[in-house]
Structure formats: C-alpha cells, structure tokens
Amino acid sequence: MKNDITRRDALVLGVSAAALAATGTSARAEIKVADVPAPALPIEKGATLRMLRPVRFVPADEEVFRANAANFTAKTGVEVKVDFVGWEDINQQTAVTSNSGAGPDIIIGFGDAPHIYVDKLVELTDVADYIGKRYGGWLALAKKYGMKGKSNAWIGLPFGASGGPLVYRKSILKSVGFDRVPEDHAGFLDLCKKLQAAGKPAGFALGNAVGDGNGFASWLLWSHNASLLDEEGNVIINSKETIAALKYLKELYPTFIAGTPSWNDVSNNRAYSSGEIALTANGVSLYFSLKKDPATAAIAEDTEHQLLIKGLAPVSPMSGLTLNAMVFKHSPYPNAAKAFLQFMLEKEQYEPWLNANSGYWAQPLAAYADAAVWSGDPKVAIFKDTMKSNYYNGYKGPISTATGAVNADYVLVQMCASVATDAATPEAAAAEAERRAKRYFRRS
C-alpha cells in the first residue's frame, strides 16, 4: 500500500487525488448528497482556531486532514492550528482544557469525552442536523456518542469509528473443518477446541489491554445478552446472563494460547503475525501491517475478517472506538469552530480523508458508505458498517464519566480474567465487578 504522500503533494494534487493515491482505489461511487440549507454561522472577526486530535494511524490521515484545514483557511481566512496528540494523552489534555477553561477551541477525543465535559461544551445540534440530513443520516453509534443522554441535543460530532472484528487464518480453519467462524457459542467453542488440538489456538486478550481486553469482555457479555447497565443507568452486571457468560468463558479459556491474562493491546498482533495463533479479534491495523511486510504477506493473503459472533444477541455485538469532536465554551470563536467541523464533514473534505485512512476509520454518516475505500480491498469492507452498531461502552445505559472509568479501570476485563484463571467463581467475580462498578456510578 502506498502511503508516502507529502503534504506538498496533497496540496498540489488536491486532497482527493492524494487520498486516492494512498488507498489505491478510484472514486467510482458517488456520495449522495441532499440539498439542505446550511445553518447560519457568521464567523467571528479575527477568528483563529486551535484543535487537538489523536495521532494518525497512517501518514495519509494527517496529510489529508492538514490539507483540509488549509483549505478551510483559504476559504474563510481563519487560521487553524492542528496538533496531533498521543492516544493515551488525549483524555488528560481534554480534562485539563475543560477544567482550566483555556486551551484548544476544538478537541477530537474519544467516544464518551463530550458526555464527561458536557457542561463545558458548545451545543452542536444545528451542525449535526444539517450534516445528518445532507448525508443520509447519522448511524446508530454516532447518535449514541454524539447526542446528550435522554435528549435530542448534540454535544459531539463523531468523525469515525474503528471496529475490532474477528481475524482468522482461512487455511487453518479449513484444515479443522470450518469455512468460517460459527455464529453460536457452542460452535465457536468447538472451533476453538479444534484449533487448539491442531496446535494453532485462538487467543483473546484477558490482560489490562484497553482496546482488546475490553473488546473481548464486552463481546462475551453482550453475546450472552448481559450488560453493565440497564436503560436507566442502574448497574446490572451481577445477573444470571453474566454468570452464564462467565461459565462459558471457563470452558473457552483452556482452548486459548497460554499467557492471555498478561496480554496487552499488541500481544495478539504479535502472536498472530508470528503464526502462533489462528484466531483473534483486532482492528484493521493488524491486517495492514501483515500486508505491508513482505515477510508476512502470505499470512495477510490467508487472513479473513468476520464480525464478532452473535451468540444469543440479535446482531453481532461489536462496538467501535469512536472519534468525537467537541467545541469548548471557552472558545472566543464558537461559530468559526462549528463552521470548521461542518466543513471537515462535508463530502469534499471528508471523503478524501476517509479514503486516505484505508478503512482504519469507518464513517458516522450513511451516505459515506459509498466511499471508494470500501470498494477496494474486500477484506477491509467488513469495517464499513462499524458505526451501525447499537453496542457501546456502557451499553445499555446512558454514557457518562463512569462508563469510561469502568473501561479504563478494566472492571469487566478483570471479572473475566479472574474466572478464567480460577481466581474467582463466576458468582464471586460478577459480585466483585458489581461492587467496583457501583463505586464509579455512585454519583451518576
């Protein structure tokens, strides 16, 4: 995959051309746009903007994003300074910005950030309504993260989400008698047992891994119709569904490769890339890293993606790590900030950016499903509908500070790990998770 575009190239060629060069796809499909009047956002005199966003997955992401920002400056005269921040630092920087009432005007944080700092944010309903109507409507996960709980007010503008479906070796599954991963728990367990017998087991993180650990724990619960919260926000983790999920894990865990309770976010990538395991769950980054390295290109060729298995859930219970933009009340230029975000979500800017990301981020708006990136590599197409998911951190309750904290403190991951390693019974582990979760939700 070619990603070696310079900023100058992007500006000279135009961002669309740059994005297409990055993805190797051509803009065959046309994004359908509705003719909707844009909200009046008179830009303040002398406005300048500063924004933070998480660092790129691929160089083209940053190049196109910066080029889009430069286009906004060219059109409006508003200087935009974009800083790219490490993923682990963005939450702290958002907290400092929020508490001090100073700093960037705009931050693109992760999913629940706007719900934590809701009192410090400018409402974005006018922009969200316009963009939603113009581009076929916001997808379910975008609505969940973008809208304030129990209201129609938008406090964040989601820019995309990164899902973590199953990743497996086709040839190895075939060798143990499976064309694909079964959708039911019993079938999945049977597959994992056979993979283990074949010496190419499955491996899912049960360690303190923010993405992969929480991803697996959430899937395990959701696929058994268990959840952390009910619709009202009450902690209901200590339920018969959770205990059933943990009992299933007790059977499943012995089929995993050894050491998964100590795995962090990169451990499964390494184990899969080295051929130690044949099945795991991960974002598209694993596939691309295999594809780009000649030493592992054969593994990439043999790799297939599949949505996380449904189990007892009505649909595949997979959430996505969501980029969520917010505008702070302390900004002296709220209209300029809103206009900038609106500009970045318009087809001319957003489509090239989405394409440049090669599938790392999936769109929050229905119309962008026709973007060229999804008609390129068929193994990437599965990520297209990530934001159609109804599952999110804190499902089924309202998003709050506590839902993010439960994730960050690995409450659900450790509940699973303690049962898997026989440190606790399913009943005791569920009770302990309830105790810890209730502590976080005591003020919610």
Added chain:
Amino acid sequence: MSVTTLPSRRTLQRQPGWLVRLFDYKPFLITVCLAPAIGLLAVFLTYPLGLGVWLAFTDTTIGRRGVFVGFENFQYLLSDPLWWNAVFYSIVYTGIATFGKFALGFWLALLLNNHFPFKSLLRAIVLLPWIVPTVLSALAFWWIYDPQFSIISYLLVDVLHIRTHNIDFLGTPWPARFSLIAANIWRGIPFVAISLLAGLQTISPSLYEAAMLDGATAWQRFRYITFPMMLPILAIVMTFSIIFTFTDFQLVYAITRGGPVNSTHLLATLAFQRGIAGGELGEGAAIAVSMIPFLVFATLFSYFGLARRKWQQGESND
C-alpha cells in the same frame, strides 16, 4: 605656633546607608538567603503534597470539582480488597526486593573492593542497569517474560529441550509477582553496590591488618570490622532503597499494568490507575496518601534500627 589637629579618619568615613545596615542585620540576611530555597520548596514540594492530601479528602474526579467528604475515601479503601492486595504486594515486593538487592549488592561491593585489573572500568559497567532509563529496562524484561517470545522459554524449550512448553511468567499471580521482583532486584543492585562500595573504601586498612595479626578469620573480619563500620551507610542506603522500592511505578506499569487480575498492583500503580485512568482523583490521592504511614514506619525502622551507635561500639556501650 598654632597647632591644628586633623580630623580623625573615623569622622571622615561616611555613615553606612540603611540598605547596608539592613543587610548587616543577621536575621534579615538569613531570611533573604533562605527565601529562594523556601520558595522553591513551597511551590514544587509543599503545594503538590498539600494538594494531594487535600484531594484525598474530596470526591474530585477528572472533569468535575469535588467536595470535602472527610474520610470517605479511606473508609472505602479499607473495605476494598484491591487496596489490601496492593498493600500486601507492596510490602512483599519491597521486602523481598530490598533483601535481594542488599544481599547481592553487598556481595558485589565486597568483590569490587578488591584489587584486580580494569577495576575502574568494571565499576563503571556495574552501574549500567541503574543508568538505563527504567522504562527501557522494563520493556526488555517485558520481552524476556513474554508468554510467546521469551528468550528464557526459547532457551529451555527450543535449545536445551528441558521443557516442552513456554513458561507463563506473567499470566498467573505469583510467577508475575516474582518476575517483577527479579526485575527490580536487577535494576537496584548497582545503586546498593556502588553506595556500599563507597562506604567500604572509608574503612581504614589498619583495622584489617590488626585483626589479621590477631588471627581473625575472613568471616570474623567481616563480622567485627566491615559490618559494624558499614552500618551507618547501610542505614542510609537501605532507607533510600525501601522508599524507592515501595514507591516503584515504572517497572510494574510497563510490564504488567498491575495484572494479571490486579495481582501485581503496588500502591503507586493502583493510585495512578484509579486517579488518572479511572478519573477518581480523590480516591487516587487517598491511595497515594495511604502510602505515607508505611514509608514513615519503614524509614524510622531502618534509621533507628540500623543506625544505633551501640551496634557499632559494643552491646554494653550506651
């Protein structure tokens, strides 16, 4: 003949100005000289420490100002098995690692105290584990302990064929705990060894010569000369070592993040996990504050326990 007397030199001298007199005033001069240091300490030590203690008595979270809740955070911690687990492991980690560092460090110091070729070069090399940034050595150990790619497992399984499968260093509680202790010992030995070597260098050779003339064995020379003479420096180094080990953060956070199943959380890592990652600043501060009594006790114990003069001067000499 008339005689005119010249004015004395004293009357010619100008009286010193008020500023000069002010700076000649000793209490004022002392205050002025100490002010920068006191200011720096107040800004960079007292304020953060005071703020931390204050936060421990509030329910502050990231993104939300808290209110005073008294001892609520501490009451919760007393009922929290994870906090007790962190207390337990902090004590175990500190105890075993300090013992290991001192046993091996003292032994290494005694070896380095001998005369041998390239003595200075070897002493410099010994310092390397301590000089290397902790996170770098932690990452090296993380690889060494990796469940799939451990060099130790590779040697035992693929080269020596002693085992059939890899060692799961970090996947179960006690192996993970001891793996971290081993990493801490490896990292801490140089500090102890070099500090104790400095102490050994101060012992007069004439004491050993006299003892040898009296027919003392090597063990007796160590027992009655080296060890008592080293006690003051041992006390200081042990105090520092206990503090560094008890408050360790980087090794544990980089290698296990407190896992598996919270079994390797130290109080420092748990405080970070709750306060920063979990956003419960008040509770995180309470965990950090809860370390203070342990540290004070450990410091007093090693200071008074090891630095008593009578240990060095004979039991009957008070």
